[in-house]
Amino acid sequence: MGIDRFLGKVDGERFILSDEEFHHAKVKRVKKNQHIEINDLKGNIYLGIVEDIGKKYIKGRILEKLSAEEDEFYLELFLGMPNRLSKVDELIEPISQLGVSCFIPVITKNTAVKGKDILKKIPKWEKIALNSIKQCKRLFPIEIKKPVHIKDIKTDSEKRIVFYEREKEFSLKKEKISKIKTVSIFIGAEGGITEDEIRLLKEKGFKSASLGRYTLKMEIAVITGICQVNFVYR
Incomplete structure (x- = not known):
């Protein structure tokens, strides 16, 4: 089973999911210490770990930048x-x-x-x-x-x-x-x-x-x- 991917903001070694992505993560039952992928919509994909689940956000730490390549076609x-x-x-x-x-x-x-x-x-x-x-x-x-x-x-x-x-x-x-x-x-x-x-x-x-x-x-x-x-x- 693959790792769930979300659209989030990345700042250095930290990431945050908010608004609709936060609600999507809640629907997917994302939990603390779970690994997720984050697309920053700037051409980068990261592997992160969830550390904090608030009422309107999910925050975590970036573990590594993943290989990402867009199709040239x-x-x-x-x-x-x-x-x-x-x-x-x-x-x-x-x-x-x-x-x-x-x-x-x-x-x-x-x-x-x-x-x-x-x-x-x-x-x-x-x-x-x-x-x-x-x-x-x-x-x-x-x-x-x-x-x-x-x-x-x-x-x-x-x-x-x-x-x-x-x-x-x-x-x-x-x-x-x-x-x-x-x-x-x-x-x-x-x-x-x-x-x-x-x-x-x-x-x-x-x-x-x-x-x-x-x-x-x-x-x-x-x-x-x-x-x-x-x-x-x-």
């Missing part, structure tokens, strides 16, 4: 926004575990929600992303950007893939497995991607790819697409 996810934004709530944790670096909500022709509604959700998504790195042991949470219209998408990634339900010729199964440092993928939501949008994305350097013979729900398409990209390019 940069995966950017452009996602057409669904009509129910709560669907995205459920996606943030799994895409974090699968190594997505940056998440960009996209307003497409079939997007019914407004940009201001998406903006209101971002703090919640950031909180989910922050909490998820404790479980999957990432150093930093996914970067969540403000929504963009599909025509305003910009990316410098080496490889750009749009998963498109009408693509019949190309899939990542035909790609040679190769290490690439930066990949961007685009996945549409309900109603799919229009032909005009596909043309626009191709002008921006995206190559259309199939996810298979079946039409997938957005949530399944996201997971499937990320897994394929990780297998071929990571």
